[in-house]
Amino acid sequence: MIKLVFFVAFSVHYMMLWSQGSYQLAVLKYNGGGDYYANPTALKNLVQFCNKNLNTHISTETPYVEVGSSDLFQFPYIHMTGHGNVVFSSSEAENLKTYLEGGGFLHIDDNYGMDEFIRRELKKVFPNHPLTELPTDHPVFKQKYQFNGLPKIHEHDGKRPQAFGIIINGRLVCLYTFETDLSDGWEDKGVHNDPENKRQEALQMGANILMYAFMK
Numbered sequence: 001m002i003k004l005v006f007f008v009a010f011s012v013h014y015m016m017l018w019s020q021g022s023y024q025l026a027v028l029k030y031n032g033g034g035d036y037y038a039n040p041t042a043l044k045n046l047v048q049f050c051n052k053n054l055n056t057h058i059s060t061e062t063p064y065v066e067v068g069s070s071d072l073f074q075f076p077y078i079h080m081t082g083h084g085n086v087v088f089s090s091s092e093a094e095n096l097k098t099y100l101e102g103g104g105f106l107h108i109d110d111n112y113g114m115d116e117f118i119r120r121e122l123k124k125v126f127p128n129h130p131l132t133e134l135p136t137d138h139p140v141f142k143q144k145y146q147f148n149g150l151p152k153i154h155e156h157d158g159k160r161p162q163a164f165g166i167i168i169n170g171r172l173v174c175l176y177t178f179e180t181d182l183s184d185g186w187e188d189k190g191v192h193n194d195p196e197n198k199r200q201e202a203l204q205m206g207a208n209i210l211m212y213a214f215m216k
Contacts, residue, residue, distance in 0.1 A: 022057045026072075028080040028106070029064040032087030036064070036080070038111050042186035043079050049186075049203045050210055054144065068092035072099050077213055078106045081183045083113040086121050093124040100125070100166075100173040105213040108176045109183045112156050118176065122166065131164040131176055138163070140175065143211040145204035153194065153202045154181035175209060182206055 027043055029036050043062040050056045065071050065078065068091055072078065078099075088096065100106060108118055122131065134140065136149035140163070150161035161180035165172045184192050185202020194202075 022059055024059045024061060024063070024075055025077045025079065026063050026065040026075040028078050029066045030080070030082075030086050030088065030092075032085035032117065034082035034084035034086050034114055034117065035111075036082050038082050039183045039187050041188045041191065042081070042183040045188065046186045046203060046206045046210070050207050054207055054211065056210075068095050070095075072096070072104070073102070076104060077210065078104065079183070080106060080108045080118075081111045081114075083111050084117070086114060086117040088121045088124050090124070093121070097125045101168060104173070106174045107209055107213075108174065109181065110176070110178045111181060111183065112154070115178060122174070122176075126166055126168070129166050129168060131166060134163045134165050134172075134175075140172070140208060140212040141205075143208040145208050147205060147208070150177060150180045150182075151198075151201040151205055152180055153185040153198050154192075156181065172212075175213075 025043060025047060027036065044060050047056075047058045047060050047062065051058055051060075062079075065075060067088060072095060096106070110118070119131065136147075141147040141149060150163050152161045156179050159179045162178045164176040164178065166174040166176075182202045182205055185194055185199050186206055189196075189199065
């Protein structure tokens with residue numbers, strides 16, 4: 001029943017949710033030892049930014065939800081981050097696949113150190129749909145805020161920031177942001193001491209991702 005409600009409420013009525021009702025976003029809790037709980041203030045701050053600047057009505061409560069739980073289907077948008085290992089069991093991978101194919105959206109933000117692990121685990125979820133780099137003119141960069149690809153928030157290895165996606169039946173179901181660390185930029189000002197212009201870039205790009213996920 002939860003899955004059926006999810007399919008109807010979110011696959012068909014994303015735009016209605018965006019403009020009218022109050023709803024929640026969540027952070028993905030996963031196994032493997034990686035710190036899924038990194039950046040605890042990030043998603044809440046992004047929600048507050050969107051409510052203020054995009055006139056959304058998103059709850060500022062952003063719970064953790066386990067990847068294998070049926071509770072996953074209560075949330076239209078899931079955020080995932082961390083620094084280390086990620087492991088999906090076969091049942092967890094199947095649950096996440098069902099969630100994404102049914103209309104859900106997953107944003108994964110590498111907090112530095114999860115890249116090799118998340119790539120491996122996503123192959124369990126969609127073995128026939130690899131991550132594909134998104135061009136700099138992709139619509140996710142051209143919502144309310146205009147970007148020419150991802151902004152660079154943290155240095156990490158000094159590589160260029162990249163956005164990768166998994167596309168199913170023409171729909172971007174999973175966005176993976178690499179070498180940028182957007183969610184660090186969403187955190188409270190004193191956590192990383194990011195310059196204000198970098199925090200604003202991170203929040204604006206995050207707002208674009210939410211707009212794209214809900215209005216595509």
